[in-house]
Amino acid sequence: MLKNSTYKGIGLIWICAAYTACKLPELTQRTENKQVPSSFSSLNDTLSSNTLKYQEFFKDPYLVNLIDNALKNNQELNITLQEIEIARNEIRIKKGELLPTLNYKIGAGLEKVGRYTSSGAGDASTDITPGRAVPEVLPDYNFGLQASWEADIWHKLRNSKQAAVNRYLSTVAGKNFVVSNLIAEIANSYYELLAQDNALEIVRKNIDLQNNALELMKIQKQATRVTELAVRKFEAEVLSSKSLEFDIQQKITETENRINLLLARYPQPIARDKEKFTDLVPPAIQTGIPAQLLANRPDIKQAEFELAATKLDVKAAKAQFYPSLGISAGLGFQAFNPNYLLRTPESVLYSLAADVVGPLINRNGIKAEYLNANAKQLQAVYNYERSILTGYLEVANQLSNIGNLQKSYDLKLRQVKALGQSIEIANDLFKSARADYFEVLMTQRDALQSRLELIETKKQQLNAVVNIYHALGGGWN
Template identity: 60%
Template sequence: MFKNRILKWVGIAFISLTYTACSVPALVQKTENKTVPASYNNLQDTTNTAKVKWQEFFTDPNLTSLIDLALQNNQELNITLQEIQIAQNEIRARKGEYLPFVGLRGAASVEKVPRYTNIGALEATTEIEPGKEMPEPLTDFMGGAYANWEVDIWHKLRNAKKSAVNRYLASVEGRNFMVTNLIAEIANSYFELLALDNQLAIVQQNIKLQSNALQIVKLQKEATRVTELAVRRFQAQVLNTQSLQYDIQQRITETENRINFLVGRFPQPIQRNNQPFENLIPKNIQAGIPAQLLANRPDIKQAELNLAAAKLDVQVAKARFYPSLSISAGIGLQAFNPTYLIKPQSVLYTLAGDLAAPLVNKNAIKALYYSANAQQIQAIYNYERTILNANMEVVNQLAKIENLAKSYDLKSR
């Protein structure tokens, strides 16, 4: 009977608190746009080079060794790996929040109560046991276990954990995107280095030819067949080409050091292929269709997972308007003398439930709710921007490949 009355009043209190606290503010709603063009330049081929592993795409052993070294030593990549570890620990923390907290507690104290107070007067006339007055001062010893648990009625804690999982997965995709950019930057710098080597060889060959021509012109001047103006003109050409040689050598040094920085080491010569540059013909690139970007691009996956996490954060913030139920319990032993702790009369226990809901002055939780929604909308815009940027990058690179091929054909005629 008594138990039923307690449950009845708890139910009434819960309904009342829910009714008074559940006035959730309205929010600005926005849905993400996942629309992408049907094709690139009217090409419907679904073959996609993005599915090819980089070890299969790049066959130069010097380049692949540089990439392998960068994946181990690159500082920025290693920083990202630690961010992944932080996100993983955040999952562990969120998971622990919706499980009961259990702990052990022990305490010892001594207390001297003033004689001329209500408590002091009461203790002076009270026997702690038959024939024995209350000791003064009074010691107290206690030890036991306690537990606290917030019942996740509105899935506030579970949604927070799911949000942390999505952010962890987003950090993994961020690392994958960084790896992609790192490989691309090393490959681009490596082939730029080969092009500079080829350009330097051509310039050095031109210096030899121009120097020989200068010697011929000097002999012709001695034979009075040309004037000093012709000699000066050829000298200017040689000096200009020599200056160009030093500019190229400086660019080679900077490119080598950029590669060294990416692989995480101090400046040193870069081992590279010595075969003629025109023999380094890359494989054909198949871009596939734009819809494949959503499945292949790590940056799009990262933005999508961050958006999912932001949506869950809104649900977490919304749950703060609803009543929360906490249960606490404890069991232990307490006595003024340690020898009494083993007696059944020293056992103590407690069990309590706490039902609370925000009623007045909800400014703080409203601000959190509005901020979570603003971050959700921000994540939507970032997701749409990432899709747009990815599509533009592919279109620009395809146009660049096509125009470079046409330029090469014209120059090779």
């Protein structure tokens, strides 16, 4: 008889589940596209510079030391580490939902039933042996264990737990992306600082040159070879260069403090080698093949794990439409007198129950959650595809940038040499009255500008190498 009732109950569950499944809303399905071009250029090199640790990629010990300190102290990175801890705890929460819950209960109380209630009238109408009557105010003492468990028939809880695992992995990848960004930002700021140091040195040397030219103009004016206009023009040029000197000094302060912020410390000088900037040679970069980006770039891995989590969220949301089976049980002792509390079997109480709960009419909320989960999955698909496309384009852009900057640097270097020689020629011609002061002035101005542009191009070269190292997913490993 009990078996028949059990089979009937199971059959009823499956009938309800089948009915509910037939009413599921239709979803918009989309499979992520992982296809990427076969190469970044005509070269098919499978080696990638992203495998180099930052200590190996950057040869400057001052820069490596800055990165080391930033990875220990950076506040954004430490915030991200706490997000990882939160995601790890979320896994524990979801894992706990799969297991039975077991609670203990200890209680004590008093109860007085009304005389004219069914309980009170029953006690009064019973023939009770003198001295054995139930007290009017009845104490109640109890302790025991209570357990409950939801049978994960439709894998709702397991899918939720696995989604939490993927989100934890996504958070770890997000931390790696923060590390990669942090290394690139420090390196770019460091090279910018070196460029500003060298620009300041060039401007100061140019001020000395302009002061010499100003003194020459004053002598020439006394000799009536030039007018007061020439003196004033050269004096204004010196003042302009001094103003530029202070602008660069302010930029140096701001860049130093930007690095200090990344290292989570108050303003202090940044140790660096200012002398070797112009001699720095950008390291050769090996890009590997585009397919390697899917495994190497932390932001792509982050998007991939988030996509996997949203797919499981859809399955978990779908399981909400089906009935759930809950089992509860209790075991303990209860008596109106503490002396009787441990007497068995009279004071023993136990219970065992099972229930099936499923949506039947009010399904709009569950339907909305199901559709939301699907919409978030589609968002995750598009975000994953965008991450892949962004990664490929960043590498392609920096590859092109490195090649063009090298050509530009070679031309600007020739320009600097030519204008450096033209200053001596202009001064000699001026002294022999074969050139006027304006030609000398413009030659000095052009030479200064070309030197500053050369420094800027060198900085851009170094930044481009840092950026492609970052674009390939380097630094975090």
